[in-house]
Amino acid sequence: MKNFNVALAGQPNVGKSTLFNALTGVRQFVANYPGVTVEKRFGKYVYKDTEFTVIDLPGTYSLSSYTKEERVSRDFILNSDIELVIQVLDASNLTRSFYLFFQLLELEIPIIGVLNMVDISKKRGIEVDIDKLQNKIDIPIIECIANKNKGIIELKNRIFDFCLKDKKISNFKVDYGKELNKEIDQITEIIKKLNIKNYPPRWLAIKYLENDKTIIDLINSSFEGLEMSDINV
DSSP, X not given: OOEEEEEEEXXXXXXXXXXXXXXXXXXXXXEEOTTSOOEXXXXXXXXXXXXXXXXXXXXXXXXXXXXXXXXXXHHHHHHSOOSEEEEEEETTOHHHHXXXXXXXHHTTOOEEEXXXXXXXXXXXXXXXXXXXXXXXXTSOEEEEBGGGTBTHXXXXXXXXXXXXXXXXXXXXXXXXXXXXXXXXXXXXXXXXXXXXXXXXXXXXXHXXXXXXXXXXXXXXXXXXXXXXXXXXX
16 A cells, blocks of 8 residues: 655644644554654544555744744655645634745645635635635645534545645745845855755745754855855855
8 A cells, every 4th residue: 555644734723733633533643753852743544545644743833943843844844755745724814824834835845735714714704715826826725624524535635636646846936025036046046056955945045044043054064164154145
C-alpha cells in the first residue's frame, strides 16, 4: 500500500486540530520533535487503498524563527519528506489567516487551502468567492466545517488526486511594492548562486530582509567568509 505524508499548518484557533481529528479519527500518535520539547502529533487514514500520514504542525502565526514552534514548523516543511501542506484558513477572519498563508506560498511547495468554519463566516455575513480566490493564488481551496465533518470527504478526495495525479506548485508571488520587489529580486539573484539546498532563493531573500537571524547565519555561512553586508544590493 502506498503511503503519503501530509502536513497540516495553520494559526491558533482556526480549527486545525479539529480537522486533524476529522481526518484521522482514532489512529493518532504523539511524540516530540528531535531536540525540542514541542509535541508532534500525527495520525493515519486510508482512502482508496492508499495510506496517508497526517502531521499536525504546531499552531503558529508565521514561519519566522522567533519561537521554537515556528522553527519546528518551518524546518519540518522544508526538510521533511512530505507531499503537500494543507493550510487551514479561518473563513471568518481571512485577513489574519493570510499572513501565514502567503509565507507558505513563498516556500514554493505544494499546498491545498482549507477554508474552515464557513458556517460562522456566513452567520457574520461574510461570503468568500472561492473560484476567484483559487484563480488568484493558483491553488485548490476546499470549503469545510470540520467540527461537523462537512467537506472532509471532498478534502480527502482532493488530497488523493493531488498526491497521485496533479501535484502542482502555485506561481503566486506576493507583491511587496515596486521598491521592495526590486530589492528582493536583487538579493534573490545573489542567493541563487549559493545553491542552498531545500530553501527557495526568493524566500531566503525575504527572510534576510526581515532580519531573520537563522536565515542570515545560513546565508553568511554559504559565502565562505563573504557576508551579505559586504555586497551592495
